[in-house]
Amino acid sequence: MKIPALLLGSAWSSIAIIDEPLPVRAIVGETVTLPCAVDGLPSKDKNSVQWLKGSTAKGYFALGFPPLGIERFTQKAGENKDYSLIIDDVQIEDEATFECQVTKHQLRSRQAHLTVLQPPQDVSMFPVSDGRSGRWPELDEQEGVLSVVEDEITKLRCVASSSKPATVLDWSISGASKNGTDSISGEVVKTTVSEMTFKAKKDDHQKFVTCKGRNEALDEPVIREVVLNVLSKPSISVELSSDSTTEGDDVTASCRTSANPPVVASDILWTVGGVRVENASGPTLQLNSVTSDMDLQLVECRARNSIGTSSSATPLRVTYAPKAINSSPERIVHDQLERAALKCEFAGNPKPEITWFRSHNQETQIGSGDFLEILELATSHAGEYICKAESVLGKAVSSVTLAVRGPPVITSQTVQTGDTLECAFIAEPEPILVQIRDVAVTDQREALVFKGTPEDFKNSQLSLNLERGQYECVVGNELGQVSKLINLKETGLPLEVILGTVIAVALLLAVAGAALWLRLRSMTRGQCYKAADWAGASKHSSGGTGHHHSRKDDNFATEISCLHLIRDLSTKSVNEIQSTSSHQSKKITSVQGSRAGHAHQSGSAIHDDGYGTESGSNNKNSEDSSQSESNSDYEVLVCTLNQSVSTGSEQIRVVFEGSDPSNVNATYFPENLRSQAAKIRQKQLINNQRPKARSVSQV
Incomplete structure (x- = not known):
């Protein structure tokens, strides 16, 4: 823009400033040119152009006419109308407002402000110790490693010094931004101090801590970075x-x-x-x-x-069987009607179950748990209490003795074995009298086998070696006197042994019975009948005496071919089996008497119910007793009917199976006698006879 010159005391001329300075920013050390061109200035007035420097607040001063006497400042001398101001190696103090003037002609350019920037002279990062952490944190500048302690507060400081304007400092740990506390000092040039505190974790080991400085005088931010070495005391785990x-x-x-x-x-x-x-x-x-x-x-x-x-x-964790660790005093004393709490403590893993018993009856449980409570005591409650602890690993036993103030209580068993008689008792207050008397001795003085003083039975138990017999134990205190009869017997087998023996014998008998039953089951499963000589007995005797029977068919006779004789229902043994070759059969006789030979002489009437049961045994005439020792019923297993049946015989005989197995032609089961009779009928083994199996006696 041309600025016309003001003519003072002279004619008007066309002198103008055609190029004026503009505001400019420069970094310390750079060269700055403030332009100023004047047109129409006579050559004789070339030295009338000069620069002013200053500020409104502090005022302006002229730099003078060229050549300028200020180092680093140069003003062009008007060649090609150029009167620009050149500042080399700009410094902070060069910052000011500049103005170009044509003094003689009173021309002034616009004011231009020179702003001088200065990057931070140094950006550094280092730890700050509070004096309580010893040597930590510690920075190895050569390696760029910062050693810090886990979970301890670490303070880092980053300083950007002597910058214009103030440098902005940013914190981060492996890219994650962190807040810092900043402080800025200095009037023209600024120093920025930023501090960041943090607690390092093990996961922060080998991470980067970064301080980044940003300033207008910097083309790129200044970065200071260290690697974290997180130190830690041992982290421990214990495994079994x-x-x-x-x-x-x-x-x-x-x-x-x-x-x-x-x-x-x-x-x-x-x-x-x-x-x-x-x-x-x-x-x-x-x-x-x-x-x-x-x-x-x-x-x-x-x-x-x-x-x-x-x-x-x-x-x-140790598993072990129960063990008694503590019991409330081994002997506790209470008055009658008081409340008593007995305690047993056991250690065990797993925790045992505790049950309570009286010492004289350890089969009946009276309580459970650590405590046994008795609400109203009586003298009958006195005695020894057994507490048993049990778990899957074993058992343990402890005891507590309860004494109830009153007459003594004798706790000994009434029947004892061996050479030692024991008289155990509980007495509160203490006994003043303990005597043992032999009941079999009538003389009272001679009957007294022991009389003790309190010193003799402080343990509440008296033991004496005595002969077998019956004795009276007498115990007394100031509240009363009691006695108990005790039988001292020879040592026998322990009850456990006796019970074990009985059980063993019972088991053996059960096994034998089961074996016999299985044996019977494994046989031919024929029908069991009772057979006896019930008819035609007179025909086999010399007298030919007649006989009576209960069957409607008087001529019923057959031979039963059988495998085994099972048992004598009258419990009489059979010792002799006589062979009859004519009929290929065997007749049963008894050594006890001529039971088979004399049965026909009795003439007794026999009643047979037809179902394999005998009801006629008890219907004999009394006179037959002299001829036959007893009535015997034999139960036999009927397996088959022999084909060679003598149908004309009037006497039934028990026939065993012959040597020829071909004679066996039928098997009969005991479930249904009627069906067996039908089988007999079908085979026509009995001619003109009613095929009904009967049981008879009087054999």
């Missing part, structure tokens, strides 16, 4: 070779550590139940033959490194 161990077994404990720097084996120590295990170091611990008192004790591993010491523990 078995979650649950039975008493007496071995257990191996393993200590697993994770630490930076690593833990060395010699820095691993072990304790069990809080007690140091001597000569045990390293990552494993061998526990041999663990005991029940080690149950739930802590197995602890303690390890250390340069950062610190840490520990971890796990409980040892």
Whole structure:
């Protein structure tokens, strides 16, 4: 733009500033040119152009006419109308407002402000210690590694010094932005200080921490970066070779550590139940033959490194059979009608079940649990109480004696065996009299076999070696006197042995009976009949005496071919079997008397019900008793009917199977006698006779 010159005391001329300076920004060290061109200026006035520098607040001062006397400042001398101002190696102090003037002609250019920028002279990052963490954090500048301690507060500081304008500092850890606290100092040039605090985790190990400085004087941000080396004291876990161990077994404990720097084996120590295990170091611990008192004790591993010491523990679980650990006093005393609570404590893993019994009756349970409560005491409650603990691993027994103030209570058994008589008792207050008397001796003085003083029976039990017999135990205190008769017998087999023997014999008999039953079942499954000589007996005797029978068919006769004689229903033994070759049969006789030979002489009437049962045995005439020793019924297994049946015979005889198996032509089952009779009819083995099987007696 042309600015016309103002003519002072002269004629008007066309002098103008045709190129004016503009606001400019420069970085320290650069060269800045502030343009100024004047047109129409006479050559004689070339030295009338000069530059002003300053500010409205502080005022302006002239730089003078060229050549300028200020280092780094140069003003062109008007060649080609150019009066520009050149500033080399711009510095912060060069920042000002500049103006080009044609002084003689009173011409002034517009004002142009020179802004000088300065990048940060240095951007640095370093840790700040609070004095409580020892040597940490620590920066290895050469390696660019920052060592910090896990979970401890770490403070990092980033400083951007002497910049214009102030440098902006940004924080990040592996790309994740972090907040920092900034402070800026300086009037013209600024120093920015930013601090970031954080707690490093193990996962932060090997991550990058970055401080980035941004400034207008920088083409690219300034980055300062370090790698995190997260130091940690040992992280420990303890593992056992078995979650649950039975008493007496071995257990191996393993200590697993994770630490930076690593833990060395010699820095691993072990304790069990809080007690140091001597000569045990390293990552494993061998526990041999663990005991029940080690149950739930802590197995602890303690390890250390340069950062610190840490520990971890796990409980040892030992399974073991119940054990009595404590009982409320072995002897407790109460008044009558008071409430009593008896206590038994057992240790065991798994926890045992506790049951209560009286010592004299350990078959009847009277309570369960750690406590047995009796609400209103009587003297009958006095005595020894047994508490039993049981689990899958075993049993344990303990006892508590309850004394009730009153007359003594004698707890001994009334029947004892052996050479020693025991008189046990409970007395509260203490007994003043204990006597043993022999009941068999009538003289009272001679009957007294023992009379003791309180010193003799402080244990509430008196034991004496005595002969077999009946004795009276007498115990008295200041509240009364009681007695009990005790029979002392020879030592016999223990009850358990007797019971065991009886049970064993019963089992053997049961097995034998079962075997016999199976044997019978395995036979031909024929019909069991009772056979006897019931008819035609007179024809086989010399007298030919007649006989009576209950059958309607008087001529009923057959031969029954049979395999076995089962048993004598009258429990009389059969000792002789006589052979009859003519009929290929065998007749049963008894050595007890001529039971088969004399039966026909009795003439007794026999009633047969026709179903294999005998009802005629008891219908004999009385006179037959002299001729026959007894009535006998024989039950026989009828297997087959012999084909060679003598139909004319009037006498039934028991016939055993012949040697020729071809004679066996039929098998009869005992379930249905009627059907067997039908089979006999069908085979026409009995001619003109009613085919009905009968049982008879008087054999």
